[in-house]
Amino acid sequence: MRRDIFQAIADPTRRAIITLIALQAMTPNAIAEHFDSTRQAVSKHLRILTECELVQQEQKGREIYYQLKIEKMKEIDKWLEQFRTIWESRFNQLDNLIVSLKKKK
Amino acid sequence: MRRDIFQAIADPTRRAIITLIALQAMTPNAIAEHFDSTRQAVSKHLRILTECELVQQEQKGREIYYQLKIEKMKEIDKWLEQFRTIWESRFNQLDNLIVSLKKKK
DNA sequence: AATTTGTGAAACCAAAAAGTTGCACATATA
């Protein structure tokens, strides 16, 4: 079972969970209330998110608070970097084209 | 079959294909040469990538060139935006902390 | 001490995904 962050964000429910806990930590029950599926299903998603280190837990009494480890999200950003370079250079090419068209005029 | 870009990039082979054709269009055969799996498997990946509009085809004689539609990649970037705001504000909080510590000194 | 509450984990199931083999078909090339 090789879990990586790209697989983690493939599921729409997991993406919603990530967004939900991005700003404040929440318990599994509180998270599950936002979805149609059972608490156990949400719990399974949290397990997957924990496995690929996107989420961390903090125990408080019998409650467990799950929080997003936001630095991990940067890995996606890092992968996108290669494409950002390309789309920016294309934008520049377009920009140059516009400039040269204006000069002609 | 709900295909979205997040599911498309979940598979490591598909991510590799995306990177491979980012700079120049390639035929299915040429792409398949870079991987262990069969041409048909690669062809299936290309179909999925085409379905979610990450890739476009250009027929040249009997060959079909597949090219990345790089603008589509921006959708991922767009989703990341919400988290970028958070991680930047956290960085600023840290920055403010450092500044106030220096003032104290 | 008995009960309720919050949680994880295992067993099971249906659907989807990823791969393979085999085929059809059009376009080149001999």
Add this chain to the structure above:
DNA sequence: TATATGTGCAACTTTTTGGTTTCACAAATT
């Protein structure tokens, strides 16, 4: 025209995924 080449598609198989139900257990509450 006969053959080789490039490709997509359908059928089938195996593995993975997302979900449910059921259970165990510890921490709160009564």
